[in-house]
Each structure stands twice: as C-alpha cells, then as structure tokens.
Amino acid sequence: MYKIAVIGSPDTVIGFKALGLDTFPVREAEEAHRIFRSITRPDRSEEYAVIYLEENLAQALKTDIDRFKDSPNPAVILIPGKDGSLGLGQAALQAAVERAVGVNIL
C-alpha cells in the first residue's frame, strides 16, 4: 500500500489533510527541498507513489523532480497553489511532447 504526499504552503495543504493525505506544510523552498529529499530516499521509495507539489516550489526543486521523470515511482505532480496557476503543469506537458516528437506540436 502506498501513500500520497502533498507538499506546499500551509494554507494550500491544510485541506488535503482532511482527505487523508500526508501533508507537509512548508514555508520556504529550503524546507521543501529537505522534505522532498527525505520522502524520496531510496529506502523509503515504497512509501509514496504520488507526490503533489505546489507549483511555486517547483523551480527550486527542479533537479529533484527531474530525477524521477523516468522512474515509475513516485509520480511528482505539480498543482497550482492558493494564488492560482502559474502554468507550470502545462509547461511540463509541452516538455514531454517535445521530448517524444522532437518538436512542440501543440
């Protein structure tokens, strides 16, 4: 059995707590980085299958996210924060298309 993690600002993640997900409220990117590292450690890789990450933290954690792009576990998914979408999710989609097709056809 796997769990689902949500990393984001306290205001964003508090609602997910009610859904029974594991939430990790962070205030700054440094903290998010540490948490992300600790829940994706190889010896804990069986724990979380999906990690939802607030978009505004994505920039700081780019290298960590890219590390899991090609491995089936875990799936790192960006979600918009409280202040609305930054469009990073769409950007990830376009990047995948570009990678597969060679050009961006969207």
Next chain:
Amino acid sequence: MPKSAVTPTRMVLNQLKGRLRTASRGHKLLKDKRDEEMRQFMDIVRRNKLLREKVDKGLSEAFAAMSMASAVMSPEMLEQSLLYARQQTQLDVSHKNIMSVNVPVYHFNSQSPDQNGQLPYGFAQTSGELDDAISRLYAVFEDMLELAQVEKTMQLLAEDIEKTRRRVNALEYVMIPELQENIRYITMKLAENESSTKVRLMKVKEMVLQDAHHYQR
C-alpha cells in the same frame, strides 16, 4: 570506399548480408513500434491537457472556498478540525503495459471509520463553508489522481518514444547505409578479382600453347 576496413572475401560478404537483413527487419519493427507509441502518446497528451485544466480550475475553486471557511472560523478551530483526519487514504498501484512500457495505474481507497460521508470532523464547532470546501476538494481529488496517473504515463512513454526514435534513426541513417556500402564494395572487389584471374589464365594458356606447339595465332 567503406569507412571501416572490411576484408573483401565471400565469407564477410555473407555475414554482412545477414546483418543487413536483420537490420532492415529490426528497422521495420521499431518503426511500427514508434508509430503505435506515438498514437497512444497523443491520446494521453490530449487527456492530460483536459485533466490539467480541470484540476487547475477545480483546485482554485476549492481554495477559494477554503479561504471563505478560514475567514468564518478561527484559525485554531480550523486547524483543530482538520488536523486529526479520521480517514486514511491509501493508494493501490498496479501496472499496465503499453507497448512494453510499464505504466502505473492508481486505485485509491479511503478508509473512513464511519459511513456518514467524507467529512472527517464533527459538525458542532465547524462552519458550513468548511464542509463546502472539503467536498469541493474531494471532488477534484479524483481528477487529481487520474492526472497523476496520466502524467506519469505520459512521461514514461515520452522517454520510451525518444529511445525508439533514436534507434530507428540510427538504423535508418547509419547502420543500413553503411552495411549497403560495405556490401557494394565487396561485390565490386570480388568481381574485379574474378576478371583479373580470368585474364591471367587466358594469358597463361596462350603462353603454354605457344611453348608446346609453336602455335601462332
């Protein structure tokens, strides 16, 4: 001239012909694989796009409802009611095979101890706005999970398509032309050898005849 040194013998020629056959068959198969992967990939990309928009919209609505709730309730009360979640959501991951790429399939099961809906807190000291926010969040969560599945599938497929595409191109533009070039070189070299042997034999025959019979043409 071929780039690499090949010995122009019949044995090497046979080997090269065999390799060319294998390479062409592999090229054809990989090309078919790439085309099918691409077709699946485009379906998934479309689905992903749709879900992403839905999730973005749903989440911003849920967050708006949430800030309504936090405006009505005191922060301490809000935190208290949400902090001790009574349900645990767990994820079941199985795998599906798309063109020999293993992609995850998620099934989630929430284990709520009682049957009265999804709200994990008592109603006494919480506001209706909070109920609204949580049920909105719950509704969008299913889409979020599917988004996770679709997005991961997309990433894994993209990686595999890239690999397949490189292989197809390497075969088509490097391997196969090189093999063909080498085969042509050997065939020509062999034909050349053969004709020079023939000429030499004719010459020898002429000399032998002249020696034996003082035969003049």
